[in-house]
Amino acid sequence: MHPLEALLIEREWLLADGAMGTNLFDLGLTGGACGERWNVDHPAKIASVHQGMAAAGADIILTNTFGANRYRLALHGLGHRVLEINESGAGIARRVSDAASRTVVVAGSMGPTGDVLAPLGERTRTEAIEAFAEQAEGLRRGGVDVAWIETMYAENELEAAILAVGEVGLPFLATMTFDTGGRTMMGIRPRDLPNLAPCKAHRPLGIGANCGVGPAQLLDSILGIRATAERETIIVAKSNCGLPRMGPDMQVRYDGTPELMAAYACMARDAGARIIGGCCGTTASHLGAMRDALERRPRAAVPDHAAIEARLGPLTVTAGTEAAVAHAKEDTPPPGRRRRRPA
Numbered sequence: 001m002h003p004l005e006a007l008l009i010e011r012e013w014l015l016a017d018g019a020m021g022t023n024l025f026d027l028g029l030t031g032g033a034c035g036e037r038w039n040v041d042h043p044a045k046i047a048s049v050h051q052g053m054a055a056a057g058a059d060i061i062l063t064n065t066f067g068a069n070r071y072r073l074a075l076h077g078l079g080h081r082v083l084e085i086n087e088s089g090a091g092i093a094r095r096v097s098d099a100a101s102r103t104v105v106v107a108g109s110m111g112p113t114g115d116v117l118a119p120l121g122e123r124t125r126t127e128a129i130e131a132f133a134e135q136a137e138g139l140r141r142g143g144v145d146v147a148w149i150e151t152m153y154a155e156n157e158l159e160a161a162i163l164a165v166g167e168v169g170l171p172f173l174a175t176m177t178f179d180t181g182g183r184t185m186m187g188i189r190p191r192d193l194p195n196l197a198p199c200k201a202h203r204p205l206g207i208g209a210n211c212g213v214g215p216a217q218l219l220d221s222i223l224g225i226r227a228t229a230e231r232e233t234i235i236v237a238k239s240n241c242g243l244p245r246m247g248p249d250m251q252v253r254y255d256g257t258p259e260l261m262a263a264y265a266c267m268a269r270d271a272g273a274r275i276i277g278g279c280c281g282t283t284a285s286h287l288g289a290m291r292d293a294l295e296r297r298p299r300a301a302v303p304d305h306a307a308i309e310a311r312l313g314p315l316t317v318t319a320g321t322e323a324a325v326a327h328a329k330e331d332t333p334p335p336g337r338r339r340r341r342p343a
């Protein structure tokens, strides 16, 4: 059995890791530089981020390969080094996992190409599939357990990535970013995600939301996904650590405290997420607080938007919470007309 599926049978929730990019800035990466290049030039620094996340309780670590496709690497003159950079990145995470005393799943991060696909943009479907397949092949060679397709915003690009990991033979999870009035940049709503054709056709190990506009809004996305997902669907929540603020050094910082992320983690579990982690700004200390809270705090009711706003801050849109409430009403027969449960 796949190690991720085995863990999901054993445990109620799994903790995915925190940020890579923003943690590399703290280790000296400068704005505009290529963080994925560090897989080759500074592997010990990448390993230290993974080790910190694993020590804080991560069950899943994501490789430092988010932008390691040929089109994004080409912006740094590295378009010809895709296999090497992905294989190195996967190998670093693999070694951290192999040295751990418990199961730590290695997930190969794959972000968007950075280009809009035809017909709206120039990049063709075939080019996108080839680029993702090349990246996935590097990740496979480096020893990832699973591909983690993330921060997607368009159905056609999501499909290209899913077809590519299938070509290479990697199981996968897929998350989208709902950061534009409760939709992805291309207008997909959280409640649309479970029924997108590529998700229906290719059996992801998990689907969900990552990045975006803070923990409150991400929870609304989780509720939206849950409203239309099949009961057995594994839902993934990976929120940014609060909201971005421009620091005095002109670097973006995230304002979430460990306490806020701990509250978010428990509410994500209560909302139905089985895999919970942090995105931009989430450090090992945030992750440790999340693990601790998930272990100690008992499960609570599915949060409504009043509860989300009280703990995590204001929501800009509440499409997901409203969908979840509507769904719960459809699901609950009126009093006196209870459906008989199968024996």
Ligand SMILES: [Zn+2]
Pocket (backbone or CB within 6 Å): 210, 211, 212, 240, 279, 280
């Ligand atoms: Zn993020």
